[in-house]
Amino acid sequence: MSTEITIKEAAMQLGISEQRVRTLCRQGDLTARKIGNTWVIDAKSLNRYGLKTAHHVAEDHPTYLANSAKPIALSFFSGAMGLDLGIEKAGFDVRLACEIDKFCRQTIALNKPDIALLTDINDYNADDIRSAAGLNKRDEIDLIVGGPPCQAFSTAGNRKGFNDERGNVFLKYLQLCLELRPKYFVIENVRGLLSCPMEHRPHEQRGKDFPDLSEDELKGGALNFIINRLEKSGYGYSFNLYNSANFGTPQIRERVIIVCSRDGKAPPFLMPTHSENAEHGLPKWNTLKKCISKIDKHDHLTFPEKRLKYYRLLKPGENWKNLPVELQKEAMGKSFYSGGGKTGFLRRLAWDKPSPTLVTHPAMPATDLAHPEEDRPLSIQEYKKIQEFPDEWDLAGPLIQQYKQVGNAVPVSLGQAVGALVLNLLNGIDVIQYKGFKYSRYKCTTDKEWRNEFIKLVNSHNSKTEQKELGFV
Template sequence: MSNQFLSVKETSELLSCSEQYVRKLLRYGEISGERISSRWIVASESVDQYRCKDDDASVVILDHARRSFSKPTLKALSFFSGCMGLDLGLEKEGIKVLLACEVDSAARKTIEVNRPEMALIGDIRDYSSAAIREKAGLSQTEEIDVIVGGPPCQAFSSAGKRQGFNDERGNVFLTFIDLITELRPKFAVIENVRGLLSAPLQHRSHEMRGKDYPSLSNDEQRGGALLFITRRLKEAGYSFSFNLYNAANFGSPQQRERVVIACSRDGEKLPYLTPTHSEKELYGLPQWRTLKEVLNNLPEDNHHFVKFPEKRLKYYRLLKPGQYWRDLPVDLHQEALGASYYASGGKTGFYRRLAWDKPSPTLVTHPAMPATDLAHPEVDRPLSIEEYKRIQEFPDDWMIAGSLLDQYRQVGNAVPCSLGRAIARMLLAHLNGETPIIYPDFLYSRYHKTDDVSWMLEILGHLEESSGEQLSLNLV
């Protein structure tokens, strides 16, 4: 093939991507070709080389400075960027990301192939604020409009050990807060899991609690980590507001709840995000987007997915869209779940077929794990990576690098683009002096008292009871 040329269409079929993405690779020199009139022809040898490069796990993407000399009006820096769901949301509303920060090798390849002009750095702890500005192509005095980031959430997740800031990943969170206060952007946005609302500043194992041990200190009480973070931001002159948001309320076809902390250097408290959708059409808003709405025009062929074991397919074949293990014949319940049948809880993730007429549940990093199944509504398989991308609202031509499991992990961990867009719209409205739209008593998530005011009153009240001292909101 070394002396042959391919059309854009042929190249897209070889690389399993869209024709638009092939043109992007040509423009950035990732593959070689020649433009004849309005059409490209592609050197087949360069396509072979690109495929080998993409499949080679040993290929290392080095840190590099921004490769573009143009500077947008609104400038953002992104940390813990992953495959850039939050960043794409910002970009769609006109906030340009100049620099991404990511240590995961597959995610770094994703960033590099989709945004090769963007600065890319690795471990946040290896860079000073001055070095970050240099990589982003900014002088030491240029304004940064927005810094966004979702520090590793495992340290605060209720599904893990919840080591908080005792965890190495939790310490990276504190490094991120320090960088915000040093770089001093107009706005900072921090995204994290619901567990951050209850995580302590210092974790004490459950084996060391009870009547035979001292009472929990204030630092060991629930909410201590978020109190510490907000105190640090306030000391640096930043206002803050936060809430727990269900992405479905902002146009995502997925029920995914995330804490979003919005900070402003001008000291004026930022409003909560403005919903665009509602489960029950409250305030005249359209209903949540459904799985069918985003998958209905996705081609049925060329899907890439992991497989269910044959012994589990036996049960899936008995289920219809929206059903799960409890919808199996009763005499099969124990057989299907095995030892998990005796576990507590609703076990709603077992043998779960998604419903066409509802948003997807939260995407996970592997769609075929027994307790968190994400099966196609009708086909006997898990969701494909192509369906994952649609649910997280990535463009079809957005390349996700790495093995199939790498791809699932990246997209499963991403912030839905709609939530990123809602964040951007809120920031832009504040910059433009616009009055925010407020829907009184709107349920942003399925939980109560997750907004900063209600949460702070509850947490400080709990600390007062524990310490016997009267505390004030001024503490934070």
């Protein structure tokens, strides 16, 4: 039986005027019924509206439902829960989410009100985590998943590595995983993690007048540090750079996935479900048209008129390079003469291919994500479909924050592939491996290949240092 509250009570809870509450009732934004000349409002409806608009704060709380017979998973840096939805789809009970971003927390509270919700990972120890998840010290944790903030390792960022505050939460996550001792834990991150140093030295402090770079300052130093910690802990590991299109996502999105195993064995790679051209007998990649062509409601940002002038001349799959040369120069300005491919400028998506990687804002000049035919950026509904969120998944906050949440998410199918792999390992089921499968566009991205390349880099660096010390260079 639902609880109903008055207009006055609703106004006080939301911190808005009574007249505004009446308007929300008339518009259907709140579930309410009229009694005489006034309204009574369903309390659950009011709470959902408050969470969605951030009038209500998503407070920390323990799990409200802790009796599932499924394998137990805990989630950190949960975001809008794309990875977690995939884990859940594979058969796990996601018992806890930890997320500091205000709007992501609201989204989690809207859609998963019964799971434990925590804020800043730095505020909790292993006992706090167990308590919030409804676990005692003897309870086994089957899986922990997390994607520590990737900006510190992104090729688009300043590449500060673990000197960045966001890198420090990466270390906190690793520490918590090793203390909680789950059967498996997963680290998800951007491709930049493969080449980011543990310590970043500014370029103006390098050269013949400065000391040589240390091993931690070399490319890949951060990942080397992580691997060394894993090996000392007794956990086995494997990693690769995975293109989400190989797992059914209608999007080219590449992420490093490190799977760590308490038994000390190196886990196999994720099991692909698709391939670019039906290699290995798998279905071909899913296309954008199959994904978004039947959406009938669109909430979206807009392009400025000066950009729309050029978009009206472009067909599906084209970009600024398909304009006449004089218009290219006009549209691009000084950028026309700069280096790089610049394929994100004035970019219409192709119907017959997966989407490029979704970004947090689809209308930024260098990373436009324009609809294949309509003169607009992709809508938030299309973003959700491409990232494979359920239609009923509510996103909290203003539109720009909704784009950010979905743009930062792990595609659900990639999350499901992670869950399926770990579930097979938990149950002793053999995992199919396709010899020579092309998991991404890049080379030397598997753990063994990467380690060999890093050792070569270290040896080369040491050799140069020795020659310098002997006066040969």
